[in-house]
Amino acid sequence: MAGSALSAVDALLARELERFEREHPRSLELAREAEASLLQGVPMPWMVRWAGGFPVFAAEAAGARFRDVDGHEYVDFCLGDTAAMTGHSPEPTVRAIEEQARRGITLMLPSEDALVVSRELARRFGLPRWQFALTATDANRFAIRLARELTGRPKILVFNWCYHGTVDETFATLDGDRVVEREGSIGKPVPLEETTRVVEWNDVEDLEREVVQGDVACVLTEPALTNIGIVLPEPGFHEALREITRATGTLLIVDETHTICAGPGGYTAAHGLEPDLLTIGKPIAGGIPAAAYGFSEDVASRLEAMLPTDERADVGGIGGTAAANVLSLAAMRATLEEVLTDEAFARMIELGERFETGVAEAIERHGLPWHVTRLGCRVEYLFRAERPRNGAEAAAGGDAELDRLMHLYMLNRGILMTPFHNMALMSPATTAADVDAHTEAFDEAASELAS
Ligand SMILES: Cc1ncc(COP(=O)(O)O)c(C=O)c1O
DSSP: OOHHHHHHHHHHHHHHHHHHHHHOHHHHHHHHHHTTTSGGGSSSGGGGGOTTSSOOOEEEEEBTEEEETTSOEEEESSGGGGTTTTOBSOHHHHHHHHHHHTTOSOOSSOOHHHHHHHHHHHHHHSOOEEEEESSHHHHHHHHHHHHHHHHOOOEEEEETTOOOSSOGGGOEEEETTEEEEOTTOOOOSSOGGGTEEEEOTTOHHHHHHHHTTSOEEEEEEOSSBOSSSOBOOOTTHHHHHHHHHHHTTOEEEEEOTTGGGGSTTHHHHHHTOOOSEEEEOGGGGBTBSOEEEEEOHHHHHHHHTTSOOSTTTTSSSOOOTTTTOHHHHHHHHHIIIIISOHHHHHHHHHHHHHHHHHHHHHHHHHTOSOEEEEETTEEEEESSSSOOSSHHHHHHTOOHHHHHHHHHHHHTTTEEOBTTTTEEEOOTTOOHHHHHHHHHHHHHHHHHHHO
């Protein structure tokens, strides 16, 4: 950005910070009190990352909106960073949770819902067999372990600047040709050279070079990167990825946790991908912790021939006491059958298009060197003119100050964007008026920054 615009960022940030603090006295009070009993004053590490210097404390949420402890109402485009993509507390899910909670919460026994949900996941994603976990992180962790066991190979391959949850092997980035610890990663268990190969997204040549080494059990990837901004695959990339992994006996794990935004069967169904394993978590139970991982028939039968069914079954590093609990399965069933429906996706994607158009027009109107990208009902703006081709380009294009200002600017005008990047998600409860409220605030910010 031009120097004049950069100095505008500082001045605007100071003004917005002052307004935020003035208008959120109760959140500030709670944030100060929390310092005594919560590590870093927050219940979970990422909650330190809110733009106002202290987090907004939530009072209640419903649909696409929430209210804070100071009485402000917000349009929520963060939606729990996809965990509430269903909208907050969707009625069918709440009803199922209420009913199930009175009939048992967790048993270490299967319920009939497990069959219904696995069939529905099979219909949506095209993989015939499924298992359940509590988080997408766990689903990824279990998928990786199974891939190692099946192939007898030690390493995984991920793409530079990926994110798949708190999975040790994935906290790796590229420094030139070297695999290094991702900035900020805490307490790595073993040197990454022993566990991880990393290549740039969209780079078929490098992918092939690393996979043919013969020590890669699986490639773990989102079908489009969504955690360093949205970086879409170039034409032919997925075909090449599938061909190379098949040719080398490397398993392909597709993580649909965020890219479910592309449609009812995620990017996989929308683009006819054929992964060996697929993982998904976050919104599939309407906000109740739940995740699932699916297998191709080939992988499922190979696993069944190999996995123990005796007393060793519970100590293999896969599963968990509360995984597949009957409450989360009831919530998944209701969410898949009645909330994240085909019709809901059609509306959500239409709203995504409206959001994208509003932002693109404002960028154009104010002549800012920014752009906007969309994947289904997920929209993201980046403060650079060119679309990044890969994770390194996307990471290099970040602008921490401007990023903070935009989040705060929105927050002060009753709009919550996803932290860490400028991402917005549409839920079945989001309305055109909600989208237009963002467009108006975005236009106001763009106009101040361009002047
Ligand atoms: C693509 C992807 N996979 C997995 C995860 C992990 O999800 P969770 O933190 O719910 O385990 C995330 C979280 O942001 C994600 O973006």
